[in-house]
Amino acid sequence: MIRRCYVILCMLMFFLTINSQTVNQLIRVGNKQYSQKDYVHAEISYRKVLNKDNNNILACYNLARTLQAQNKDSEAKILYEKVIKLKEASSARVSSYYNLGTLLQKEKNYGGAIETYKNVLRIDPNHNKARYNLELCKKQQQQKKKHSAGGRNKSNNNQKKNQKRNGDNKNGESNQAKNRNSMSRDNAQQLLNAAMQQEKETQERLSKAMKQPSDRKLDKNW
Missing domain, CATH: 1.25.40.10 (Tetratricopeptide repeat domain)
Known part of the structure; x- marks a missing residue:
């Protein structure tokens, strides 16, 4: 019984050793690929490590650097934050x-x-x-x-200029309307004055004509 337990323990240690060596080997391979700027294959190697040991600090950190080198910034940030939270880091x-x-x-x-x-x-x-x-x-x-x-000040200044321009346009239109109304009233007054003057001259001519004696003699009534 003791011998059997010993054999099982040896086998367990052997498998753990093999697994550990595989992880370390993958990290070394990934590091070599990273140094050669072969980021795609380096990413694959580090991900294989994390499939075996999800909290492996070296694999997390090196994978984050590899992702950053490929401009995969969102994924890299997640892994950097994960490393920061690991107690062993x-x-x-x-x-x-x-x-x-x-x-x-x-x-x-x-x-x-x-x-x-x-x-x-x-x-x-x-x-x-x-x-x-x-x-x-x-x-x-x-x-x-x-x-x-x-930018905010420029926007406010432009807004004020537009408001002033709109105000000037409205004032200009209002002044033009006032001028048109004033001209209309002046024209009407001039026409009225001309008509009154003409009427006055006509009345004066009629009055003079009635005051003058008639040259024609009237026939007597017999």
Whole structure:
């Protein structure tokens, strides 16, 4: 019975050793493929490792880098965040924070990138790349705010100009209408005055004609 248990234990250890060697071999193969920039096959090798050991830190981190190299940023961010949460991660956590920061910076998510670089410096205060990118992100964030504020001010100024232009057009149309009405009233008044003057002259002529004696003699009544 004891001998049988011993044999089973040896077989179990053997299979574990074979499995561990296979994982390590796949990681080495993936690393070689990555160094040769054969990212497609490197991705396959690292995924094979994760199929055997889903929480393998090296496979998670290296796969994230491989995905980032292929511009598969969304998947890479998920894996970097996974490495950061793994308790066993130490140096891999720093690198994952830094690479995650570069992805956020690429997306112009400067606030998220700033916080991520700060996390790098909390763990490793001498991380010069993180310090440089942190300051760069702060400047980019300020420029983005100024640009947004400038765009809003320009939009408001254009809106005010349009409102003023519309107001001027309305005032111009109103003044033209007033001028037309004034001209119509003036013309009517002139016509009325002319008619009255003509009527007055006619009455004066009739009055003069009635006052003059008649040259024709009337026949007597017999």
